[in-house]
Amino acid sequence: MPEGHSVHRIARQFERNFAGRAVAVSSPQGRFAADAALIDGREMLRASAVGKQMFLEFAGDLWLRVHLGLYGAWDFAGEILVDPTIASANGRMGQTNQRGTVLDDAGENSLASIGAPRVARGRVRMSEQTRDFDESATEWPPPVVGQVRARLMTDVTCADLRGPTACAVETPDRIQAVIDRLGPDPLVGDPAENEERFVAAVRRRNVAIGQLLMDQAVVSGIGNVYRAEMLFRAGLDPHTPGRNVPEDVVRALWHDWEKLLRIGVETGQMMTMDGLAGEAWRKAMASRDDRHWVYHRAGLPCRVCGTEIVLEEMQARKLYWCPTCQS
Numbered sequence: 001m002p003e004g005h006s007v008h009r010i011a012r013q014f015e016r017n018f019a020g021r022a023v024a025v026s027s028p029q030g031r032f033a034a035d036a037a038l039i040d041g042r043e044m045l046r047a048s049a050v051g052k053q054m055f056l057e058f059a060g061d062l063w064l065r066v067h068l069g070l071y072g073a074w075d076f077a078g079e080i081l082v083d084p085t086i087a088s089a090n091g092r093m094g095q096t097n098q099r100g101t102v103l104d105d106a107g108e109n110s111l112a113s114i115g116a117p118r119v120a121r122g123r124v125r126m127s128e129q130t131r132d133f134d135e136s137a138t139e140w141p142p143p144v145v146g147q148v149r150a151r152l153m154t155d156v157t158c159a160d161l162r163g164p165t166a167c168a169v170e171t172p173d174r175i176q177a178v179i180d181r182l183g184p185d186p187l188v189g190d191p192a193e194n195e196e197r198f199v200a201a202v203r204r205r206n207v208a209i210g211q212l213l214m215d216q217a218v219v220s221g222i223g224n225v226y227r228a229e230m231l232f233r234a235g236l237d238p239h240t241p242g243r244n245v246p247e248d249v250v251r252a253l254w255h256d257w258e259k260l261l262r263i264g265v266e267t268g269q270m271m272t273m274d275g276l277a278g279e280a281w282r283k284a285m286a287s288r289d290d291r292h293w294v295y296h297r298a299g300l301p302c303r304v305c306g307t308e309i310v311l312e313e314m315q316a317r318k319l320y321w322c323p324t325c326q327s
Helices: 004-017 033-039 172-181 191-203 224-234 247-267 278-286
Strands: 024-026 044-050 053-058 062-067 073-082 118-126 148-153 157-162 166-170 310-314 317-321
Touching: 004 044, 004 053, 004 073, 004 157, 004 247, 024 033, 033 062, 033 166, 053 172, 062 172, 166 172, 191 247, 224 247, 224 317
Parallel strands: none
Antiparallel strands: 024 148, 044 053, 053 062, 062 166, 073 118, 073 157, 148 157, 310 317
16 A cells, blocks of 8 residues: 555645646546536646645645555656655656666665656556556556556546545535544655654553554555554564553654655655665665565564564554564
8 A cells, every 4th residue: 555655745746736736637447527516627736745645636626535555557648747755767666866777676666866847658556556558658548457446637637546445526625524534744844743642542452552553544655564664663663552652752753753754755655664774775766675674574684683673463464573673
């Protein structure tokens, strides 16, 4: 499932390519047809994200809410004005850096050049999933491929949505109700207020901190990767009840999430290891297995103490942790 950094990056792409323009909206698949008709031809005013939810505001007090869930993905095609923090020459989300091109083991160009936005003609997949479209297609409008729930088009740019958990046109009151149910997002709202909300939500619960970090009502945007990595970085046993975690540790968790989220938005990578330089840094950017402390390392030695990394299930999701460093 795309974590918070991916959804913020997708919102940036919409802000650059669709905001301020009239947008043709349709539903090739048909499941979104009635809602699509409500916003078809209207101007998109802005795009924003809170955690894993994205909100596209249209003229007339109507909003398109999208939650990608486990299988959702956006494909952009046409003349794509790429945000400098999501520039990619390989059809996926990339990083702003000037150290040369490195494709990671998922085919992602992690090191695209920084600077002014560029126009890319082709297709850009934005999700955590592998791509299933023809990047070389030049036909306009691009042919519909697969089950496209929603298609958004300007004169020169097309965005196709496949497989979302939620895709609905809603009123401002309903959008606000959704946002009110979400926990704080470090990139949205008042930083001090967000921190206090997070601390209070964790400290009053007799629920394992490993569960609380995945609860979108406690904190927005954290998924399986960030959960495992943040707990390791904090030296926290995932089973510790939230109310037993010292307040200073809870605050440190919040600031670490803010730091990691910003890195993720800027680079397109869930880079959770600090202090990497030179070849170690390039190796980490080129391979997901080399940029995390414990995630996806079940049975391998801990990078710090050598203890075998444990894999268990917590609320039907995989949890990776080190029994020594997180004791």
